[in-house]
Amino acid sequence: MTPVEIRDVVLNILDEIAPDDDLTDIKDDVAFRDQLEMDSMDFLDIVMELRKRYRIQIPEEDYPQLASMESTVTYLEPLLKDTAKV
């Protein structure tokens, strides 16, 4: 997957978790926590969804890397570079 595709995947996961939120003008460099008021349960869900869809394991110490869209895409890029988008 390319960074753009990875961004799409993350956006899709966020949309599924928070169907009431408008994600069209999400700012990639601002923490999800501040834009969407996500809590630790929601972060766990992003991790679980990635595991479910792409069988990737994200160790707990890496969770801070998922703070914003930008950092998430950067973090996932090497993990998903050989995986096709579903």
Next chain:
Amino acid sequence: MYDTIIIGAGMSGLAAGIRLAHYNQRVCVLERHYTIGGLNSFYRLRGRDYDVGLHALTNFTPKGTRKGPLARLLRQLRFRWDEFKLAPQIESAIAFPDVRLRFGNEIELLISEVERAFPHQRDEFQRLLSKIVEYDDLDQDLYEQSTREILRETITDPLLTEMILCPLMWYGNARQNDMDFGQFCIMFRSIFLEGLARPLAGVRLILKNLVRRFRGLGGELKLRSGVREIHVEDGRATGVTLESGEDLSGRQVLSSAGWVETMRLCGEPSPVANQAAGRMSFVESISVLNCQPQEIGHNQTIVFYNDSDTFHWQQPATTCDLRTGVICSPNNFDYVEPDVKSKLPDGVMRITSIANFDRWSEMDEEDYQLQKLQWYDRAVASAVRFCADFRGHVIETDMFTPKTITRFTSHDNGAVYGAPNKRLDGRTHLKNLFICGTDQGFVGIVGAILSGISMANQHLLGEE
């Protein structure tokens, strides 16, 4: 072989089931009764729909709110806010002999009412509010502190203390007389800082959403499937035997049957079982009216009443205790649904009173029917001291008792809010058996759903 077997198809069990099935677990939810819902269930009688259990959903926050329990559960279960079709309350009240405090879904109304009726308690009430906002949910020691002691240090007028305790104990206190401070804070937030709401179609709409989602994810739901025994081998639960004799095996088990009840299913000796189970049970006297309650001057959603300056929260020695009660009219929510009729077909008044489980369960059938009629009349007579007298408009009645509650929940003593001692971490003596629901700690519809979600997340979603 199931990944997880869940005992009980109430709000907590179904919510846990959704979480686990969403993440590809093979899940089976087992329900003893012929219908779903447990305490928050519903039934149909002589052509009319009735709710059992709760009058309203607490913890209501408006659409767009991202914080708080309701927003969290919607995200965790992937529902849109609109799918629960929640209509907020109109206005409620706490009614004592000489004082009435109104409250709504905005805390400002209650604050101004306290200032009006108790001008000398203005600062004290603000101090109490700060304590509640600052309370940390996860601190077990703080959770178990005595609410009455903390209120004595904060509020100096005992009448105000009783008036604050009345609705909060009514809507979620398993303990007699006093209340855990943690539970008090949770209830205060859920009722006064968040608020009350109800779908026009009642609790069944929420349950049907949960079941549809659970089944859509491949979850199995078995009704009329009471569990007779939980199998235990080498400190692990390995499965269950149903009352039919059928065996099911599972990698892990989550039980909403109650703490004492679950221990009994494991074959644990529990000589103190009866004390450990809760004691607070209710009767509810339901009246169907030939008009909407507002037409006879009853505009309030819920009225919590008490007929003296002291509020008594304990199991009565007699069949019922009618000194205090809750009057709820499901008509009095702010239903706004475009294109459909946005009011209930009949006017309904539900009166809840405290009851003694043992008295109700030892009656023979004839006596039981007779007592229901007698206590209906007395309960309504007690309630109309605090609301419009609707007795001339009644066209149909029903009553549910602690026996009915036991039939729906299978909980000992018909205990509506479960055991007084909560198990906040949900753990048991077996490493793969956990509990959820009222005995884990959260009550109410939102509380029960969050209990199922959090137990699933904390204990059951990991890799084997």
